[in-house]
Amino acid sequence: MRSFSSSYGWALVVVVMLALPVAGDARDDVPEDLLHAKNTLSLSPKRIAYFEKQFRAKCARCHGALGDGAGSDAEKDVPPADLTNASLMSQRSDGQLFYQILVGGMPRCAMPAFGPESDHGWPEKKIWEMVAFVRRFSETSDE
Ligand code: HEC
Numbered sequence: 001m002r003s004f005s006s007s008y009g010w011a012l013v014v015v016v017m018l019a020l021p022v023a024g025d026a027r028d029d030v031p032e033d034l035l036h037a038k039n040t041l042s043l044s045p046k047r048i049a050y051f052e053k054q055f056r057a058k059c060a061r062c063h064g065a066l067g068d069g070a071g072s073d074a075e076k077d078v079p080p081a082d083l084t085n086a087s088l089m090s091q092r093s094d095g096q097l098f099y100q101i102l103v104g105g106m107p108r109c110a111m112p113a114f115g116p117e118s119d120h121g122w123p124e125k126k127i128w129e130m131v132a133f134v135r136r137f138s139e140t141s142d143e
């Protein structure tokens with residue numbers, strides 16, 4: 001017969017596992033108004049060229065130049081999201097991607113914040129543009 005305390009112990013293990021960030025997880029603290037927010041910006045060819053450079057300079061060391069998560073600074077315990085993965089990316093709202101770039105990664109994740117209050121100091125419009133740019137990785141690799 002299983003004792004009460006051993007099943008209680010298992011429940012505790014499950015709770016602790018749920019609390020740890022797992023590779024491929026989105027942040028779970030996205031504010032309600034952002035969670036369903038849609039990006040209304042589209043990028044001109046000139047802005048695309050600009051964000052290609054920005055991505056190479058600020059993101060590629062983790063996410064890889066192709067957005068596939070194979071950058072040289074990628075960590076094994078919390079790997080950078082594979083931005084070319086169309087099924088993963090289709091589960092993310094624009095607002096979720098915006099929030100991740102605004103405030104950076106979850107605890108234990110090395111992704112820095114890029115928002116207006118951060119060292120990078122990007123205005124919100126630039127972050128929405130980066131969201132549009134990031135979407136291109138999974139749109140163009142879906143064939
Ligand atoms: C130091 C490494 C690092 C840098 C630099 C970095 N990221 Fe990340 N990024 C991560 C990691 C690790 C994750 C996955 C863990 C997480 O969700 O917190 C992630 C997750 C993301 C996600 C969320 C994907 C999802 O699953 O919802 C987006 C979007 C993103 N990064 C975009 C960017 C952009 C754009 C830049 C540059 C402006 C950037 N990252 C720079 C490490 C990095």
